[in-house]
Structure formats: C-alpha cells, structure tokens
Amino acid sequence: MHASLLEVAMATQVETAIQFNEDVDQALKESKKAGKPLLLDFTAAPM
Amino acid sequence: MSTFISTNLIPVRLHVKKHPEAMERFGVNWTPTVLIVDSDGKEQHRIEGFLPVDDFLGQLQLGFGHAQLGKKNFADAERQFRDVVERFSGTDAAAEAMYWAGVSRYKATNDASALKATAQAFKDRYKDSIWAKKASIWG
Numbered sequence: 001m002h003a004s005l006l007e008v009a010m011a012t013q014v015e016t017a018i019q020f021n022e023d024v025d026q027a028l029k030e031s032k033k034a035g036k037p038l039l040l041d042f043t044a045a046p047m
Numbered sequence: 048m049s050t051f052i053s054t055n056l057i058p059v060r061l062h063v064k065k066h067p068e069a070m071e072r073f074g075v076n077w078t079p080t081v082l083i084v085d086s087d088g089k090e091q092h093r094i095e096g097f098l099p100v101d102d103f104l105g106q107l108q109l110g111f112g113h114a115q116l117g118k119k120n121f122a123d124a125e126r127q128f129r130d131v132v133e134r135f136s137g138t139d140a141a142a143e144a145m146y147w148a149g150v151s152r153y154k155a156t157n158d159a160s161a162l163k164a165t166a167q168a169f170k171d172r173y174k175d176s177i178w179a180k181k182a183s184i185w186g
C-alpha cells in the first residue's frame with residue numbers, strides 16, 4: 001500500500017483535486033514549459 | 048496539500064507493475080517512494096517509506112526547496128526551507144531545512160556569516176540532529 005502521498009491526500013480529502021500524469025517524458029516536457037519540478041509518486045496501491 | 052502540489056509541481060503517479068521501467072530509470076526499489084525531479088530528470092529529493100502526514104508534508108516542501116536550490120533560485124530556496132522550519136518544526140524535515148536555509152543564504156550572499164549564524168541557531172534548536180553536527184564546522 002502506498003501510504004505517503006495517497007494517504008495524505010485521502011486524509012485531507014483532496015485526492016480528486018490532484019491530476020496525476022502517468023507519462024514521465026510528457027511530464028518532463030510540461031515541467032520545462034511550466035518551470036516546475038516533477039513529483040514522481042511510485043506506488044504499489046491499486047490505481 | 049493539493050494546492051501546494053498543483054501550484055508548484057507536476058505530479059506523476061507510477062504503479063510498480065505498470066511502469067517497471069520508471070522504477071529502473073530512477074533507481075527506485077521500494078514503495079512508497081516519492082521523488083522531486085527537475086525538468087532535466089535529475090533527482091533533487093527522495094522520500095522513501097511511510098511518513099505521518101506532517102512529516103510527509105515537511106519532506107515534500109523540503110524537496111521543493113531543494114529543487115529551487117538546484118535551479119540557483121537561492122532566495123526562493125531559503126524561503127521554502129525557512130517555511131519548513133516554522134510550519135513543520137516538530138518533524139525531522141525541520142532540522143534539515145534549517146541547514147539548507149543557511150546554505151541558501153550563503154549562496155545568495157557569499158557571506159560566510161550566514162553559515163556561522165546557522166551553526167549558532169543549531170545550538171538552540173535541533174542540537175541533537177545530524178544536521179547540527181554537519182553545521183558545527185561553521186561555528
């Protein structure tokens with residue numbers, strides 16, 4: 001069970017507000033455009 | 048938390064079974080693992096294993112501070128680190144953030160007194176932390 005990000009999100013009832021990408025390279029391109037770093041959340045929890 | 052992530056980060060979720068190549072690419076051997084990575088794919092911060100909410104949030108902002116430091120945005124980095132010290136003062140992230148806040152100030156100003164002040168600050172707070180030991184050479 002992925003406990004950190006997922007559980008924190010659930011605990012704060014904001015899970016649905018976070019739009020997760022699943023493509024690292026696409027996210028890296030977006031990162032360059034937006035000037036924001038990536039948050040990579042590696043999980044074994046059901047998605 | 049969602050506001051912090053949406054405002055400051057590009058969030059990517061990778062399941063171990065669906066994206067084993069990403070695990071290999073970033074040297075991830077266990078979950079949960081959260082990485083803060085710059086736009087060149089360079090890792091700036093790693094959070095491995097479960098953490099209680101405040102500890103996790105502190106680590107997340109600490110990682111964002113490291114990303115700013117990596118971009119040489121020293122003033123922004125220091126602001127993030129000092130915010131971690133104040134908002135998450137009871138977590139392990141705080142001592143590390145205090146150390147890196149001093150480093151950020153030094154890099155921004157090239158004034159070694161920033162390091163000395165950090166070493167002094169560790170005599171009052173987090174004096175038993177490994178970060179206090181690391182800063183002790185400055186003071």
